[in-house]
Amino acid sequence: MFEHTSRYYDLENAAFIAADGRKMTYKRRRFLPHGENMPLLAEVIPIQGDRLDLIAFRTLGDPQQFWRICDANNAMKPEDLIEPGRIIRVAVPHI
Structure with a gap:
């Protein structure tokens, strides 16, 4: 499915x-998991023009894994995370 x-x-x-x-x-x-309880892989500070799919590609190797970054930051909407200067948590992927 x-x-x-x-x-x-x-x-x-x-x-x-x-x-x-x-x-x-x-x-x-x-x-949804509690993001603060997820093991940390990296912290990223977005720059102007960044998108969550680009950050997911750079940190996780797959742009479609942007949802993992949302989970790690307790975010329901990806666009809420992309503010220049904000620290974004990237959790270790659970497989």
Whole structure:
């Protein structure tokens, strides 16, 4: 259902049976980790024009892993993290 690098990959599947008998499979809810408890890989200070996908590529080697940086900073919206001068936590990826 999801690539192995997706934040949803390890979530348990669940099923819903509709009134007409159709079975619909879905992923259970993802609970966000507490970023301050995640082991630190690096701290990054964005510069003007930086984007979270670029920071993810530089630190984690994959721009699609930007969500890991959001988790490490307790951020629901990636754009909230990109302020020049702000310190961004990058956690060690949990595999």
